[in-house]
Amino acid sequence: MKIALLCHIEPDTGYPAQFEAAGFTLYYATTADQRASLDPKIAAEIRAVLTVGSIGLSAAEMDSLPNLEIICAQGVGFELIDTEAAKARNIQVTHGPGTNNSAVADHTLALMLAITRSVSYLDHRVRTGKWTQSRITLPGMFGKKLGIIGMGNIGHQIAQRCAGGFNMPVGYFNRRQMTDSPWQYFESRQALAKWADYLVVATPGGKDTLKLVDADVLRELGPDGYLINIARGTVVDTTALIESLRTDSIAGAALDVIDGEPEVPVEMISMIKNLVLTPHTAGRSPEAMDNMMKLVLANLAAHFGGKAVLTPVKA
Incomplete structure (x- = not known):
């Protein structure tokens, strides 16, 4: 008997057939309206969900899927999956760490060069x-x-590319200093921004990093500094960023992610000269997509085969 899998995303060409061959029947709910109005008969059949961190799965959505056993986040992010609710219901949650690192790092440099060279x-x-x-x-x-x-x-990986290919000094801000890192550590976001010519946001999303780049950080980055965000839109205060761009308080920004995506703030649309936008596509190379889908399939096979999943998320 095939296993019902609910997809919040549309897998690339070829992958649906792989899921079908692995024993899954795919159902799709790729919009908020479709997820809110899912047929109760189908909802009762769903045993697995394929999603991404920026869509996630709420406690209420889990409650509407009485036979749900596993949630697979396609990429590394899982910020909008209610992991506590999943744990309470003994629902397994997995994600895809390391599957698209190279693609995201490559795209970061593309954004840096694109905004620098207009x-x-x-x-x-x-x-x-x-x-x-x-x-x-x-x-x-x-x-x-x-x-x-x-x-x-x-x-x-971004640091390696920039230091090795562009002879760039590298500094970083983390929750804690890395003892084995060759890069310079800064104890605050503001201090890092003041020092840097380019400020790259590469932190996970979620409540702990909400608006980590705010008006104070952008003020320290200054009129010769560039902001690059390939993390999550929620990490940057969009209102503060728009104001910084409007007043030329920073030199420019390049964003692969925007808070509230796919909606783009109307103020950003006309900012052609000092803003570069791409549609959350940094991690989408053929190699990265293959890595992510293979890992999802491996996690699903392990779970439904009675084995430990490969990359669990711990609540």
Whole structure:
């Protein structure tokens, strides 16, 4: 008998067939409305959920799935999964640490270069017939100072690329200092921002990191500093960031994530010159997607095979 799996996301081409071959019947609820109006008959069949950290699964949603046994977060993030509620119901929760580190680190450098060299803005200017007027002098990235908030595996890969490829001094802020790190530790976000030319946000989302980059941090980053966010939109105070960009209080920002995504604040739409936006796609390389899907399948196979899952989330 096949196992009912509810998908909050649409797996890439080829992966639904792999789930079907592994013994799962897929049901989809990829929008908030679909999740809120799930057919009770289908809800009663669901034994597994595939989601992402920015969608998650609330206690109320779990209550609507009486036979739920396991929740698999596709990537590393699981911030909107109510892990305490899952624990209370003995529902297993897994995630995908390490599956997309390289892709996210690569995308971070793409964003850094794009905002530094005004790639999006100049592309727009050229396409609108302003070739000659657009040949402006732009800063470089080589040798500039990189500050990272959240020196985990992704932060470390970003640091390696920037230090090795661009000769950038690296500093970081963490919950605690890393004893084996070659990078400079700062005891506050503000101190790191004041020192850095680039401030990269690479910390997990969730209530503990809510608006970690606020008006004070942006003020310290200053008019020559750039903010890069490849973590979660909730880590940055959007209102403060918009004001900093509007008043040129920072040099620019490049965001792969936005609080409230996929909705983009209307104020950001016209900020072509000092803001680069991508649609939460940093971790989506073919290799990363394959890593994530294989790990989800492995965790599901382990759970329904009576074995320990590979990458559990502990409440």
